[in-house]
Amino acid sequence: PHQRVMTLSELARASGLPKSTVHRLLARLVELGAVEHHRSGYKIGLGLLQLGAGTPAGYMRDLGMPHLSQLHRWSGATVHFAVLRQFDVVYLEKLNAPGSPAGITSVGGRLPANCTAIGKALLAHENFDDLGAFLPQPLPRMTARSVTDVDELIDELRRVRVTGIAREEGEAQPGLSCVAAPVVLNGFAIGAVSLGFPTGSELPARAEQALSITARRIAEDVDTGLAGREHWFPREV
Numbered sequence: 001p002h003q004r005v006m007t008l009s010e011l012a013r014a015s016g017l018p019k020s021t022v023h024r025l026l027a028r029l030v031e032l033g034a035v036e037h038h039r040s041g042y043k044i045g046l047g048l049l050q051l052g053a054g055t056p057a058g059y060m061r062d063l064g065m066p067h068l069s070q071l072h073r074w075s076g077a078t079v080h081f082a083v084l085r086q087f088d089v090v091y092l093e094k095l096n097a098p099g100s101p102a103g104i105t106s107v108g109g110r111l112p113a114n115c116t117a118i119g120k121a122l123l124a125h126e127n128f129d130d131l132g133a134f135l136p137q138p139l140p141r142m143t144a145r146s147v148t149d150v151d152e153l154i155d156e157l158r159r160v161r162v163t164g165i166a167r168e169e170g171e172a173q174p175g176l177s178c179v180a181a182p183v184v185l186n187g188f189a190i191g192a193v194s195l196g197f198p199t200g201s202e203l204p205a206r207a208e209q210a211l212s213i214t215a216r217r218i219a220e221d222v223d224t225g226l227a228g229r230e231h232w233f234p235r236e237v
Contacts, residue, residue: 007042
């Protein structure tokens, strides 16, 4: 994510492949529109953006944008929208708060779900027996505050399922906190919304209520828009 343009030599070093192999692969990727030339280097092609936007998750993000924008304007906080992929969070949208410090999240980026409030909101609607059996032990650690014990995480997820709100304080990045709510359809969390803010600062009163309302409105719009396409959801998005 921090190397938006790379030369042939840089790509060969990063991939560990011979230059000739990388050059051949790049030529095919350019032909497919997945990669584009950029002066003396290469960049990801906009064709990939078009493909990604055509997924059910992209459809959900489009429906959610008016609600996410409204929450962003009202709260003044950074708004994230994400889905779960295995045990990672994949961010579909990020609306930065004015003057917010640089964060580690980005659209299309992935983070371990156990380290983020938005990931906990998603995991809280998974089968806890399956999580206990399949989550890695210890869990990934991003900061000293990250929850790395599976049993401890599942105990927290049980509370999140009851309250509908997940929280984290400096577990993904020191100095940053988040609260999150799941977008639930037919008992499954098909996505989640979070508010990010500097640790020690305060969100507006009723922020958690606004967060839950936003998540519910997105779920309602997705449900309404699924006429004839119910097979897109609720499980895999």
